[in-house]
Amino acid sequence: MTTDSADAPPSARVRLPSAAPAPAGAAVRPPRGPARETLPPPRPGRGQRRRAAAPLLAADALATAGAAQPVLGAGTAPLALGPMVLGLLLLHSRAGLYRLGPAPSLLGALPALLGRAAVCWCAAAAVLGAVRHAPALPPAPLAGALAGLTTLVCGARALVHRALRGAARRRPRATLIVGLNPAARQLAAVLRARPEYGMRPVGLVVAGASAVAGAGEPPGDAGPPRLTSPQDITRAVIRHTVRDAVFTVPPHRDPHTAALLRRFIDQGSAIWLAGAAATLEGRPPPSAGPLWGFACRRLDTDPPRHGGAGKRALDLVLAAVALLVTAPVLLVCALAVRLADGPGVLCREEHLGRGGRGFPLLTFRCAPDDGGEGAGAADGGHPSRVGRLLRRTRAAGLPRWWNVLRGELSLVGPAPERPAAAERYTRSCPEYGARHRMAPGLTGLAQVHGLRGGSPVVDRARFDNLYIDTWSWGQDLRIVLRALARPPRRAGR
Numbered sequence: 001m002t003t004d005s006a007d008a009p010p011s012a013r014v015r016l017p018s019a020a021p022a023p024a025g026a027a028v029r030p031p032r033g034p035a036r037e038t039l040p041p042p043r044p045g046r047g048q049r050r051r052a053a054a055p056l057l058a059a060d061a062l063a064t065a066g067a068a069q070p071v072l073g074a075g076t077a078p079l080a081l082g083p084m085v086l087g088l089l090l091l092h093s094r095a096g097l098y099r100l101g102p103a104p105s106l107l108g109a110l111p112a113l114l115g116r117a118a119v120c121w122c123a124a125a126a127v128l129g130a131v132r133h134a135p136a137l138p139p140a141p142l143a144g145a146l147a148g149l150t151t152l153v154c155g156a157r158a159l160v161h162r163a164l165r166g167a168a169r170r171r172p173r174a175t176l177i178v179g180l181n182p183a184a185r186q187l188a189a190v191l192r193a194r195p196e197y198g199m200r201p202v203g204l205v206v207a208g209a210s211a212v213a214g215a216g217e218p219p220g221d222a223g224p225p226r227l228t229s230p231q232d233i234t235r236a237v238i239r240h241t242v243r244d245a246v247f248t249v250p251p252h253r254d255p256h257t258a259a260l261l262r263r264f265i266d267q268g269s270a271i272w273l274a275g276a277a278a279t280l281e282g283r284p285p286p287s288a289g290p291l292w293g294f295a296c297r298r299l300d301t302d303p304p305r306h307g308g309a310g311k312r313a314l315d316l317v318l319a320a321v322a323l324l325v326t327a328p329v330l331l332v333c334a335l336a337v338r339l340a341d342g343p344g345v346l347c348r349e350e351h352l353g354r355g356g357r358g359f360p361l362l363t364f365r366c367a368p369d370d371g372g373e374g375a376g377a378a379d380g381g382h383p384s385r386v387g388r389l390l391r392r393t394r395a396a397g398l399p400r401w402w403n404v405l406r407g408e409l410s411l412v413g414p415a416p417e418r419p420a421a422a423e424r425y426t427r428s429c430p431e432y433g434a435r436h437r438m439a440p441g442l443t444g445l446a447q448v449h450g451l452r453g454g455s456p457v458v459d460r461a462r463f464d465n466l467y468i469d470t471w472s473w474g475q476d477l478r479i480v481l482r483a484l485a486r487p488p489r490r491a492g493r
Contacts, residue, residue, distance in 0.1 A: 053098040053100065056100070056160055057098065059153070059156030059157055060088065060089060060092060060153060060156070061085050061089060062152075064084065064149060064153075067145050067146075067149035067152055068145065070145075070148075084120060087123075088116065088117060088120045091116040091119070092116060097112060097113065099298060101272075101296050101297065101298060102198055102199055102272070102296060103196075103197055103296065104164065106157050106158060109157075110154070113150075117150075118146060121145060121149075122142070164198075165198075167198075168195070168196055169195045169198070171198075172195055172199055173200065173243040173244050174202045174243060175191065175199040175200060175201050175202065175243070175244040176201070176202065176205050176227070176242050176264075177201050177203070177245075177246045178204075178205040178245060178246065178247045178249065178257065179204075179205075179247060179249045179275075180249060181204070183248045183274075183276070184204050185223050187201075187248060187274055188224055190293075194292060197291060199244055201224045202224055202242065203224050203226070203227045203233075203236045204224055204225070204226050204227065205233060205260065206227070206228050233260075237267065242267075243269060244269060244271075245260075245264040245269045245270070246272045246273075247271065247299075248275045249276075249277055250276075255429070255430040258430075258431060259430040259431045259433060262431070263433070263434060266434070272298055272299065273297050273298075273299055274291060274294045274295065274296050275295060278297045307471060307476075314411070315404050315405075315411050318404070318411055319401045319402075323401050323402065323405065326398055329398065330398055330399070333390060333395050333398065336386050337364055337365055337386055337390075340384055341384050341387070344365055346363070346364065347362070347365045348361070348362060349361050349363070349418070351416035351419075351440070352417055352436070353409070353436075354439040354440070356422075356436050358419065359403065359406075359408040361400065361403060361408075363397055363399055364390050365387070366384065366388070366390055366391055367383050367384060367387055397442070400442060404442065407439070409439065409440055409442060410439045411476070411480065412441045412443060412444055412467075412476045412480060413444050413467075414438060414440050414468070415440060415441070415444055415447060415452075428457060429458050429461050431465055432457060432461040434465050434468070435464045435465065435468070438467075443480065444463075444464065445464065445475075445479055446460045446463035446467075448482040448483050451463060467479075
């Protein structure tokens, strides 16, 4: 298995000016090596507002228990109360009553709360009647229980909403707004004027054709700055510790907004749809209120799974075993290169890895004029007889197992790319930059489909992003089997 083309999203490799280091509040830990100015690794789940759901869960549970205690009686309450509360909370969760928006609505959620409470009470009454071999609860106690539950739920949720608004007003979250100027600037003005929504706009992201069309428009005196390049977005994310991204346009409208969406999701930001984008994507949950006339809903998406520690542990084991097993072959190849082509056995060429960080990709030197240890073009020069044999048998890429052992490569992933080529590809394909979300690999989904250095960059980026978005152990196994089954190639790496 060899790497044929390379990966590395320079969109993540955005350089920050050396004179303006990130503030301490951003908590940025710069990577080592030449790519110290790159965006830090993503922290999945950083933008999740899960803490806001816990008080609502407690409020609903306490309100249900308080309303049920007088009706069920002292003898039945301990047995029936637990399953009843759990069932009601599950029904509320399925209805989206704990997926709060920036402006949670009590009255909007009340019909859904009462409907599910009535279903749960009727089911509980029927079960209790069957267990006690007695008639079910009469309508009057059921109506009283529902009335008491309504009063308690409304009071408890009103207190929680008030506390959440106060906390949002005191500590608003830095927010980027993505979209066209009129709607985006109106929404930014609303969020600045109403801090109880808990969002503090720090930039307007204008992507694709919109950035070019609106390049001559004045940014405005009071509005947030316009961000039209990956460099601007990276600076804003690091400087303000951005937690939320609000799309006023459909996030899958064009490749530029789709690439932005992938980037924000991978950084762990909460994604919100506002205005026309919210109405086009579906109906918001009943607990999500509008943003001062702007429809608002959260885009339900989780950061893609990349294998994490399990994938890294497997890479370590396989790399260690491969280096031990192939040690005699490595020694023979190194000796053959040394005798045939002179000093300098390995070629170290700069490639880009996860997060746009550079690393030296190791291969055996295949041409006498490659330059040896400090080579910068592994394909340069004319291959010698030994070099042609190493390439034909795939032995030239065996030193890359050392890159896998160091964590710079993985067994399966996007192909690493040279920095100059990656910058060129990112300018021509907006989604190419999203390939940096995973460490590059010895083989990958694009490679086993025959997409190598000469293939269209759009196709390679689509296959690589598909692999990252749908990662699984089974998919890795299928890719490895297909790579092993491919016959050796006569040219290239």
